[in-house]
């Protein structure tokens with residue numbers, strides 16, 4: 001184990017229960033997991049195994065029923081809603097399965113949006129947004145609205161947006177689920193290249209074998225528990 | 233703050249046009265609502281004012297002076313001497329445009345067919361021409377000529393009821409100074425056309441003639457005065473009271489209680505209309521904004537996941553309402569002003585004929601844009617719209633970021 005590197009994300013005994021009594025769903029059962037800087041990790045498992053729930057906990061979108069999530073050593077419990085917003089803004093990039101983009105904003109504006117929230121000055125904002133879009137191969141499409149982009153292109157914009165603020169970790173939940181195999185392959189190659197070149201840490205929830213091919217670390221979940229955690 | 237504004241303003245504006253149909257319907261509701269308030273207010277104000285002016289122009293004028301007690305019991309023992317020097321000086325000031333003195337007493341009129349109770353008014357015809365509209369309302373014969381004129385001018389309906397006509401004689405009986413019933417015959421030289429109730433009540437003759445008939449010397453019953461500005465009336469009344477402390481001096485609202493009440497009612501009608509429209513607009517705005525919020529649950533979740541704070545969502549939705557209602561208010565104001573200007577030649581009411589006689593001014597109504605209406609009503613609607621839209625905004629800011637991921641999968 002690369003014990004010398006500090007974990008970016010640390011999950012300690014996380015459980016998540018939805019509902020109460022007979023209706024209670026144990027979505028997560030005592031999860032212990034560290035994500036290390038530079039990881040390109042895939043989180044796999046059948047539908048309903050708890051992948052999304054775990055990514056929500058790590059992304060500070062939801063609270064665990066018990067246990068602790070630490071980002072860069074900081075526990076999330078006890079943070080206010082506003083502090084959690086700031087934490088997401090500063091440290092985490094998100095890529096969702098679909099409807100990732102704000103429909104009334106152009107590709108560039110979608111990418112710039114995060115930089116605006118970070119109060120980055122206008123010129124720099126534009127330079128960085130255009131560079132991020134060029135990086136994901138969308139040069140020339142900066143002014144298009146999401147409705148004028150293909151599904152693959154939309155996911156590329158989402159990747160550009162997730163990366164533009166240089167987050168500590170990018171969380172992707174089934175980013176390729178709506179794409180055909182060629183587009184999926186290209187998108188995975190892109191994420192992998194970004195991980196290799198910039199060292200950005202990725203945690204990708206997926207059950208797509210083409211995504212797993214590239215993974216350097218493969219985490220397998222069943223029934224709210226981690227079944228295996230294998231480094232390639 | 234400025235940064236937040238720059239972030240939210242374009243988003244809010246574009247969001248407004250995502251569902252153009254719905255936005256246009258809401259704009260329509262807000263603008264038609266405001267337009268109708270402004271139009272109704274202009275119309276009612278114009279109507280009330282012109283019908284009031286018309287009624288006051290008949291006889292009341294804007295204010296009257298009597299001896300103490302005359303208003304409660306208008307008989308010969310409650311008359312007063314003509315105005316003294318101090319009161320005349322006060323009446324001749326420029327904030328009073330005209331004034332007249334009259335002798336008015338209750339009496340009885342008799343023709344060959346009928347006897348009816350009336351009010352006999354002795355007037356100064358030259359002064360009346362400046363303050364009263366009766367001289368212009370003569371439809372047969374002529375108005376009186378001078379203080380000494382000993383003929384009578386009567387109303388159209390009274391002439392009909394008495395079965396008398398121009399050139400015939402009528403007998404008038406009035407209680408005289410000595411307590412006896414004094415009677416005298418008059419030639420009918422003129423017939424006027426006002427509203428029926430007025431026509432049935434008032435008979436006019438020369439003031440000196442009437443004073444001699446009842447033997448009261450130069451005593452009079454009332455001074456009626458007219459001011460150029462109704463708003464200044466209260467001040468004028470105060471000033472006259474100071475100049476003539478022993479007399480009963482009243483503005484028209486306190487003379488004709490019905491007209492005072494009508495004046496207040498007209499204002500009430502405007503506010504009822506305002507309230508009805510406000511409820512309609514509120515329902516429209518809440519409905520639109522709630523739908524707009526529910527439709528975008530996923531999107532608010534996404535924004536929150538990206539680092540948008542809940543107050544940003546609250547601001548965003550509120551901002552959309554501010555723009556939406558503001559735009560509607562603007563259109564409503566323009567439409568309201570355009571309507572009033574479009575009708576600036578006057579609205580022809582002659583079609584209503586006799587039915588509205590008692591309320592009717594002339595046959596034409598003149599609308600005007602009242603600046604205060606164009607500030608207060610739009611602001612009230614705008615503020616109300618934003619206030620009710622806070623509820624959908626509140627719902628939106630409560631949407632948790634988890635919604636983004638859940639709805640996406």
Ligand SMILES: Nc1ncnc2c1ncn2[C@@H]1O[C@H](COP(=O)(O)OP(=O)(O)O)[C@@H](O)[C@H]1O
Nearest residue numbers: 018019025027046047048049050051052053054
């Ligand atoms: N908000 C919720 N309320 C109730 N049950 C939920 C909720 N979110 C997820 N679950 C349940 O938790 C379990 C794990 O779901 P999820 O994390 O979405 O799995 P995956 O992403 O691996 O398909 C499922 O049984 C799901 O029905």
Ligand SMILES: [Mg+2]
Nearest residue numbers: 051052053641
């Ligand atoms: Mg899932």
